[in-house]
Amino acid sequence: MSTSVPATPGRNLIALEWLQFGLGRLVAAAAQAGLTVHLLTGDRGEYAHELARIDADSPHLVVHDVDTYDAAQVVAAARAIGDLAGLLSTTDTWSLVAQAARERLGLPGQAPEAVRLVRDKARLRRRLFEHGLSRSAGSTVTNADDAATLASRVGLPLIVKDSSGTSSEHVWLARTPDELTGVLAEMRSRTLRGTPAAEPYFPGPLYSVETLTWQGRTRVIGLNSRIMSAPPAFREEALAFPVQLPERARVEAEQWIEQVLKTVGYDEGFAHTEFIMGDDGFEVVEINPRLGGALVGEAISRAFDINVYAAFVDLALRRRPALLDAPLVPRRGVAQILLYPPRPGVHLGCDGMESFAAHPGGPTLHSCLAPGTRVRTVTNQDGCVAVLLATGATSETALQNALSAAGELRIRTEGDEDV
Numbered sequence: 001m002s003t004s005v006p007a008t009p010g011r012n013l014i015a016l017e018w019l020q021f022g023l024g025r026l027v028a029a030a031a032q033a034g035l036t037v038h039l040l041t042g043d044r045g046e047y048a049h050e051l052a053r054i055d056a057d058s059p060h061l062v063v064h065d066v067d068t069y070d071a072a073q074v075v076a077a078a079r080a081i082g083d084l085a086g087l088l089s090t091t092d093t094w095s096l097v098a099q100a101a102r103e104r105l106g107l108p109g110q111a112p113e114a115v116r117l118v119r120d121k122a123r124l125r126r127r128l129f130e131h132g133l134s135r136s137a138g139s140t141v142t143n144a145d146d147a148a149t150l151a152s153r154v155g156l157p158l159i160v161k162d163s164s165g166t167s168s169e170h171v172w173l174a175r176t177p178d179e180l181t182g183v184l185a186e187m188r189s190r191t192l193r194g195t196p197a198a199e200p201y202f203p204g205p206l207y208s209v210e211t212l213t214w215q216g217r218t219r220v221i222g223l224n225s226r227i228m229s230a231p232p233a234f235r236e237e238a239l240a241f242p243v244q245l246p247e248r249a250r251v252e253a254e255q256w257i258e259q260v261l262k263t264v265g266y267d268e269g270f271a272h273t274e275f276i277m278g279d280d281g282f283e284v285v286e287i288n289p290r291l292g293g294a295l296v297g298e299a300i301s302r303a304f305d306i307n308v309y310a311a312f313v314d315l316a317l318r319r320r321p322a323l324l325d326a327p328l329v330p331r332r333g334v335a336q337i338l339l340y341p342p343r344p345g346v347h348l349g350c351d352g353m354e355s356f357a358a359h360p361g362g363p364t365l366h367s368c369l370a371p372g373t374r375v376r377t378v379t380n381q382d383g384c385v386a387v388l389l390a391t392g393a394t395s396e397t398a399l400q401n402a403l404s405a406a407g408e409l410r411i412r413t414e415g416d417e418d419v
């Protein structure tokens with residue numbers, strides 16, 4: 001069960017960090033409800049794109065500089081603000097801090113055990129297997145494991161991953177015993193957020209299903225198709241929304257995800273579930289207890305001509321989200337391309353946006369990293385410097401528009417003239 005309190009909600013809504021995009025839409029929804037958003041952050045620069053587009057004098061947004069990794073400091077800041085409507089978190093990194101803070105503040109929210117379960121990929125895989133929702137229970141990776149013993153338990157090919165990882169960081173594919181030996185050595189040289197886990201490599205196209213749950217009832221908002229880089233890396237390259245499945249497949253997918261979320265005890269809030277769609281059914285890759293990242297919230301809002309972030313306000317005010325009953329008729333398709341420099345180095349900016357004015361799909365560029373920022377990796381989403389968004393009559397035409405517009409851009413990195 002979700003934690004809840006009978007008290008009347010206040011007028012201040014705490015955002016414990018946020019996805020890099022979408023803050024403006026949250027503030028607009030909060031203002032309509034007479035609430036003020038208080039963003040607690042350890043790095044204002046993460047929200048430069050959004051803050052530049054919000055009226056600096058808006059009475060509905062206050063930014064507080066807080067060590068958001070420290071639950072005690074988060075609680076102290078929230079108590080100092082007072083008159084609380086709720087505490088929201090939309091990131092994997094701060095989901096458990098948010099749970100701890102809500103429990104200390106007596107605020108309602110998602111079921112704590114469900115959030116802890118889905119943030120532990122090893123436990124999640126075992127739970128799904130025990131309920132017939134995965135073909136494998138996976139395995140933890142112990143210090144004593146070598147390639148032969150791990151392969152004997154899980155089989156090859158397999159994936160080794162950080163049980164609490166994000167942004168496709170610390171995910172390795174091994175197809176052979178020799179590759180697995182190298183993967184284990186690489187994994188043991190890294191600092192992980194959680195513990196190492198192994199599971200079979202499930203081949204097939206990757207999708208994500210965006211859902212909203214209230215009092216144990218789940219509504220599917222839509223599916224994103226996802227284009228990934230070629231293995232062994234698993235870097236996100238592009239998304240398109242909404243995917244239109246044949247009716248039978250759509251019904252099967254909706255019934256399946258509702259069963260999955262019930263199995264993990266997820267009874268409230270947005271969820272972003274990535275899965276493989278194969279000839280023999282669906283296989284969960286991960287469940288994130290939040291709205292999808294990058295520009296997923298913006299894509300949903302544009303596709304249906306709604307403000308999907310209004311559901312966060314409804315949840316905070318302990319009322320049934322209007323999104324659960326709203327007609328979700330796609331008005332357009334929306335696609336996004338994640339842009340990466342060709343190599344690590346100091347990011348200098350993007351050229352070529354002057355072509356957007358005449359380009360179909362109304363492409364727009366959303367900056368993730370400011371010029372002058374050092375890009376330390378280009379093998380996962382941490383290296384994404386910007387996201388390009390474009391629309392079209394369908395998700396397929398939107399994707400073509402976005403890919404074409406992205407081809408007009410040049411991402412500049414320090415030292416380009418020497419390459």
